[in-house]
Amino acid sequence: MSTPFDAPQHGQSTRTRLNSVPADGGGGGGGGGGTDVDTQRLDQAANALVELRGDTENADNGADDDCLSASRGLNKHTAGGMAEGGSWATAGSLVTMDVRWGSQVLNLKRLLQDISDKLHTTSGHYTSTEQEEQARQHSISTPFG
Numbered sequence: 001m002s003t004p005f006d007a008p009q010h011g012q013s014t015r016t017r018l019n020s021v022p023a024d025g026g027g028g029g030g031g032g033g034g035t036d037v038d039t040q041r042l043d044q045a046a047n048a049l050v051e052l053r054g055d056t057e058n059a060d061n062g063a064d065d066d067c068l069s070a071s072r073g074l075n076k077h078t079a080g081g082m083a084e085g086g087s088w089a090t091a092g093s094l095v096t097m098d099v100r101w102g103s104q105v106l107n108l109k110r111l112l113q114d115i116s117d118k119l120h121t122t123s124g125h126y127t128s129t130e131q132e133e134q135a136r137q138h139s140i141s142t143p144f145g
Contacts (some may be wrong), residue, residue: 001099031082037126039127042119042120042121042122042123042126043120045119046115046116046117046119046120046123047116049112049113049115049116050112050116051111051112053109053112053113056105056109056112057105057109059105060101060102060105061102063098063099064102067094067097067101068098069093069094069096069110070091070094071092071095071104072091072092074088074090074091074094075088075091086090086113115126
């Protein structure tokens with residue numbers, strides 16, 4: 001399975017030049033290198049996280065169903081209520097574990113959404129900055145035409 005983090009793909013790419021310190025340690029600013037930001041890959045990574053978030057929700061729903069089914073199965077042939085009344089103590093523990101699991105899943109889903117949102121925002125910022133810089137460069141008139 002391929003992920004957006006695999007080998008580079010050809011597509012929309014934004015090039016941003018950053019100030020840097022030369023390898024020899026002297027000077028600074030205006031370094032000859034640059035940083036390529038592939039906004040398409042940022043968006044792909046963000047979309048993959050959204051998909052993972054959905055898969056996480058599906059796994060959580062399956063775990064809920066299984067835990068509740070097991071809890072009901074343990075108590076099916078016993079008197080309801082506390083373990084002293086004939087009910088299985090494990091059944092209640094399964095429900096407690098399911099609640100804890102659900103809390104962890106909610107936290108994971110929030111993290112995945114947050115990272116996805118930040119990747120989309122970063123992609124948008126790079127694209128906007130590149131467009132503004134290109135417009136600025138086109139607006140500069142020179143005596144050479």
